[in-house]
Amino acid sequence: MSAPNKSYDPVEVEALKPEEVERMRDEAIAAIAAAADLDALREVKAAHSGDRSPLALANREIGALPPHAKAEAGKRVGQARAAVNKAFAARQEELEAERDARVLVEEAVDVTLPHDRVLAGARHPITTLSERIEDIFVAMGYEVAEGPEVEAEWFNFDALNFPPDHPAREMQDTFFVREAGTASGAQGGSGEESGVVLRTHTSPVQIRSMIDREPPVYVICPGRTFRTDELDATHTPVFHQVELLAIDEGLTMADLKGTLDHMVQALFGEGMSTRLRPNYFPFTEPSAEMDMECYVCRGASVGDPDRPCRTCGSEGWIELGGCGMVNPRVLVACGVDPRKYSGFAFGFGIERMLMFRHSVEDMRDMIEGDVRFTRPFGMEI
Structure with missing residues (x-):
């Protein structure tokens, strides 16, 4: 049985390279910023924060690293995922505010209109x-x-x-x-x-x-x-x-x-x-x-x-x-x-x-x- 590979350098793993993690983070943040409504934002979240997102798949690679290499890689991926979640929360708040403001305009009720629109009847x-x-x-x-x-x-x-x-x-x-x-x-x-x-x-x-x-x-x-x-x-x-x-x-x-x-x-x-x-x-x-x-x-x-x-x-x-x-x-x-x-x-x-x-x-x-x-x-x- 072979001994653990303690000399393995994590930077040689493509998905865990600093520039690659930054790229995945930036793509996710850009997609979140481009979401025009809450429905589109939900689709972006599934693509960039879900179980099959690039950052989630990169995070799985950390488990195969030797113990002394996991900390740095985990910190790098964790910071990227935290930045994506923060961007998602901020964009969701913006879109919800826009939706509420639009509803107030589109579904506004003019309380100055006559209330008795149903005409009164009369005895025959x-x-x-x-x-x-x-x-x-x-x-x-x-x-x-x-x-x-x-x-x-x-x-x-x-x-x-x-x-x-x-x-x-x-x-x-x-x-x-x-x-x-x-x-x-x-x-x-x-x-x-x-x-x-x-x-x-x-x-x-x-x-x-x-x-x-x-x-x-x-x-x-x-x-x-x-x-x-x-x-x-x-x-x-x-x-x-x-x-x-x-x-x-x-x-x-x-x-x-x-x-x-x-x-x-x-x-x-x-x-x-x-x-x-x-x-x-x-x-x-x-x-x-x-x-x-x-x-x-x-x-x-x-x-x-x-x-x-x-x-x-x-x-x-x-x-x-x-x-x-x-x-x-x-x-x-x-x-x-x-x-x-x-x-x-x-x-x-x-x-x-x-x-x-x-x-x-x-x-x-x-x-x-x-x-x-x-x-x-x-x-x-």
Whole structure:
């Protein structure tokens, strides 16, 4: 076995020569200084300070040297690696400072800008108008009554004196609800045999009110109703109604007329008059259509071609809805004695009333949910 080589001169090892160690150090420091960003600096660190870097490989050569030669070589390589690490730390600090300064500029937040960029909404005018109508009648002593939107056919038609062959019962006017688990095309598949409908008016609430309460009964019945209408400028399959029912001893058409006059004047202003035109409804007898004086021209456009009125079509009157005295058959169906009690009722569409009061030309604007339509009506509560 040979003895250790104590006469080996480390300067003869190429990687450990002073000029070679200085060259590797200078190359590493130059590459660090040239790194343009933190990502590039990380790549430089791996190349010049990693396990496979030139200085790291030179450091491995020291282990093969004799003991008296290791100290000088280790000191030379160690100083070079320390200089590289120092240069890396200094450059990293510079690049991080540049990054932070750039972020402050690029991601700056202008605290002077308006904070409320999300536009405030507004209560829907249909809701506002419905509640305003309710307030009018609550002030007169009426009670607000509500009922289910999915209704039994008996409440929606039979109790209201609709004959079995009435056109309103047909599928083209009414949404029938098919029984659960019944396939389309099977018996009951059309839904007509189920006896359940989406209510076509809020009159079923009147029926329930007469059944649940002992006379006298004074209720206002607002709510959503459904019919198989096509959506256009003046029709929608889902719309809102307000109906009124009064049951008491001795009520007459005069009481109905006075109630309607008060409602119209409360909604459209003092001095507005109404008129009743004979009509037919299964649930009232006698029945009438209620018209109100045009609130724009007050009848002045009638017969005057120089003063046309778009609101009433120069007719001087605007149709609001149907009304009349409650049919005795309806009272009997609800267990009310028609020999002792009489009553009156009327109803109209809230969308139609909204179109009159605010000159809304297209009913589709009411259901599209555009805040630009609802905001001008304000936040009245």
